[in-house]
Amino acid sequence: MGYLLGHCLSLLLALIPLSLGLTSDGIALLALTKSLILPHSINSTWKSSDPTPCKWVGISCDRRRHVVSLDLAERGISGRLRPEIGLLRNLRRIDLGINALSGLIPPDLGNCTLVEHLDLSINFLSGEIPEILQNLKRLSYLSLYGNFLTGKIPDPLFQIKYLETVYLNQNNLTGSIPCTIGNMSRVKDLWLSDNLLSGVLPDSIGNCAKLEQLYLFDNQLTGLLPETLNSIRGLKFLDVHTNNLGGRISFGSSSCELEELNLSFNRLEGEIPAGLGNCSGLTIFSAVSNRLSGQIPSSVGSLTKLTKLYLSENSLSGSIPTEIGKCQSLTALELYENQLEGAIPRELGELNNLTKLFLFDNHLTGEVPIEIWRIQSLEHVLIYDNNLSGELPLEITELRNLRNISLFNNQFTGVIPQGLGINSSLVQIEFTNNSFVGGIPPNICIGKELRVLNLGLNMLNGSMPVGLGNCSTLWRLNLHNNNLTGSIPEFVESSSLSYMDLSFNNLNGHVPPSLGNCGDLTMINWSGNKLVGPIPQEIGRLANLQVLNLSHNNLYGMLPLEISHCSKLYLLDLSFNSLNGSILPGLTNLTVLSRLILQGNQFSGGIPSFLSQFDRLLELQLGGNKLGGNIPSSLGALRNLEIALNLSENRLAGQVPSELGNLKRLQSLDLSLNNLTGSLKSLDDLNSLLEVNVSFNQFKGPLPEKWLKFLNFSPSSFMGNPDLCISCQAGDLSCTNTSILKPCGPSSNSKGLRKIMTAMITLGLLLVGILVFLLFRFVLFKCKQTAKEEGPTLHEGPSFLLDKVMEATENLNEKYALGKGAHGTVYKASLSPEKVYAVKKIDFAGQKGTSTSMVREIQTAGQIRHRNLVKLADFWLRSDYGLILYDHMENGSLHDILHEIKPAPVLEWKVRYRIALGTAQGLAYLHNDCNPAIIHRDIKPKNILLDSEMEPHISDFGIAKLMDQLSSSLHSTAIMGTVGYISPETAFTTRKSKESDVYSYGVVLLELITRKKALDPSFPENTDIVRWVSSRLTGGDKFEVVADPDLMHEVVGSMEMEEVCKVLSLAMRCTAKEASERPLMWDVVKELMDVKSKACILPKQGKCGSVVL
Structure with a gap:
């Protein structure tokens, strides 16, 4: 009776809307709009006056006027979903994907038990996936990807037996993959990628017998890939890249139907299984950046449908198998950063569809087979950092699709084919550090797309092609250390050049005024050539220029006033030329200048006092000119001066101003070969000095007490000052270990013979010192190609500077710690108010071989100088730690x-x-x-x-x-x-x-x-x-x-x-x-x-x- 009454009541409620207005489904839909913002095109059709919502935009109904489909994908809807969506009990399809929905997924969706298709992808939904969605027993399609969902994947979700497609990727889901995954016996497409899932992939995945696509990449999965994956015969796409999976690759059963297999960026070990050749339908195989070893199996030649083979960044050894030449569908072959050796097989020339050949950073030898240079589809050939040799054939000029060819750091010889560039639109050419001879191809930029041309460290000769100056797309030009002659070509108005290194060639002629057309230039290095004439005033048009190095040329004339417009210059090196005149006051506009190197010229007049305005100056080299007068006291204002102050070999006179004692950071001071007089006492407080030379002046009085250590290291740096002496007590070792300087005051009980011997020894040392100095100057000028900035010195024993650092930090007391990191602690070492360092202590106790690698890394880093890189000042190595000294940064x-x-x-x-x-x-x-x-x-x-x-x-x-x-x-x-x-x-x-x-x-x-x-x-x-x-x-x-x-x-x-x-x-x-x-x-x-x-x-x-x- 009760059941009959309920049934009648249901019929009555169903008939009411026919006469009383909008149906209950329509009322529920309108309730959703209270928290949703619908565009006008939708909102205008959703009217409460309608008897049914069946004609509303995005709504479909069945014959009984029940709403069965809510399809509003890509409609620009924002806001939150309300619980009323659970009142739409007859829904079969919900698609609200690609909108701007936010908030939580309402648990009330679990009431829509007839839903078969649920798509809420690409929104801003957050919170957890409601476990009550397990009530959607008919669900076959579930897409929640591209949101901000968090929490674990509910175990019951994977127990919905009708699920065929599951997209939960691109969220922030955590936890492990539920073991219930094996209950989805009908699932075909499973995407859990781009989340934060951890743990192992359950063995029960093997129960998903109909699985075709499995995407788990970009997670934090660990453990091994289950062997049960091999039992899924229909699996075609497997992508697990960028996880933390280990073990060996086990794919390759006789029933393998894989088409794409991506295992990259994991911790897989062992060899690539030969059975992989059974996967005859494989089109993509990627195992980049794992720990694979052994040889590449020859069975890879069975993969005739393979289009992309990525095995780079492993420890693969042996030779490249010739069988790869059978993979004639291959478009990309990337084997770089392995330990492959031997020759490149000529069979690779049969890969007629190949566009990318990346074999760099291996141990390959021999010549590149000519068959490879005949592959017309080639676009990118990167085979640098090997031991390849031989000459480039003419066939390379016929590669019409070639865009990037990088051969640097090999042993190639011969002439670069002169037709290179005629038939292709080359973008990048890098041949640095080979043994190429002959000229630069004249039409290398004829395609008007060339951006990078690096040909340095070869034996190229001839002149620079005129076309290089007309190459408006060229961004980077590096021709350093060749035998190029002739003049530098003119540059077009629309030049894009930003970096140009032509150093250490035999280029002659003038600096072209058209250089001013290269307004994007940030770096010019034309040092070590035979350029003549003045520096053109057009240099002032290079407003972005940061580095200008024209040293070791034959330039003459005065500095152009227009150089003051290069306001971004931080390195100006015009040393070893024949420039004359005075140092222009206009240089004061170079407010960021940190290195000014003008030594070895013919500048005259006095040292300008305006140099004190360069408050960022780290290095000032004015030696070897004709500068006269006194040293201006204003130089004492250069409190950041650190690398060097070189005023040597000029015509300076008078006393050293006491203000130079303010240069507390200065590490190198050279005042030699002048006519300076007076005492050096005011320089006694230069605590940061690591080297000093005051030889061949007229200094007198006692040597600063703190300089006695320099006298022991380099006595010749003080010779030629007859009235300079050592203030010491009788028996002091400083008085007995050198004959360069005499003790201050009268010398009692001296015998005539002793005076004669002392004079002879002094004269002999003087002559030797002069010869050594002249030889040093000659070698410095002639051996230009080996000139490099010295990095920090490795100290394994006692060090004067280390003693000061340890004293300033009380043996690295924690109270001086600036911060701690994963590899050690950084301390603040204040050697003086003006000289403050940061000291990084790196612990490597018990690490065998660490010392060698540390020395190599630090010495390399220490040679690097750039205004935006912290300078490494020094380095000390101890048995279980290293100390690295940096400049301390105020902010x-x-x-x-x-x-x-x-x-x-x-x-x-x-x-x-x-x-x-x-x-x-x-x-x-x-x-x-x-x-x-x-x-x-x-x-x-x-x-x-x-x-x-x-x-x-x-x-x-x-x-x-x-x-x-x-x-x-x-x-x-x-x-x-x-x-x-x-x-x-x-x-x-x-x-x-x-x-x-x-x-x-x-x-x-x-x-x-x-x-x-x-x-x-x-x-x-x-x-x-x-x-x-x-x-x-x-x-x-x-x-x-x-x-x-x-x-x-x-x-x-x-x-x-x-x-x-x-x-x-x-x-x-x-x-x-x-x-x-x-x-x-x-x-x-x-x-x-x-x-x-x-x-x-x-x-x-x-x-x-x-x-x-």
């Missing part, structure tokens, strides 16, 4: 300025922009101007230090690799880098690349603009700054929603607002998920410098798809 780190100092200091846009540009320039220098290139591996605000002018200086470059080695040797599973700054492809590997540095730099840019941390506590759980910014820059949203409010207040309504927008756009490209989509650092620098001239277009941030190989 601390960028991290402190952005996030730590309270109240937060004001950061104007011009300061943020300066930090962005300077950091980019320093990083680009490491990537492109160091040989070999230096990968920083840990770019972050804590490693960007700011001087008193807020100029950025990158620290820890060159030793980050060493620190990683130390960390990995202590913890084999250690993740290198800093969380939040690690690029997706290197998150679980020790391998780093230039692209990973670019990603980290992009994160720094985002921090500069947003003033939020990479992992800011204000972000949703498990969300980093890249994803946070990306989620808010969808569609046409304005960037104001992410920018620092203080910054927006400053720039709103101004041209600077456009600049902020452009830099933000650049940051998003730097943090692109795919490494190949990120710009190179040299492109970043150029874009930042051009930021005022380009339109602002924010990139659209797509959220779907997998890694494109």
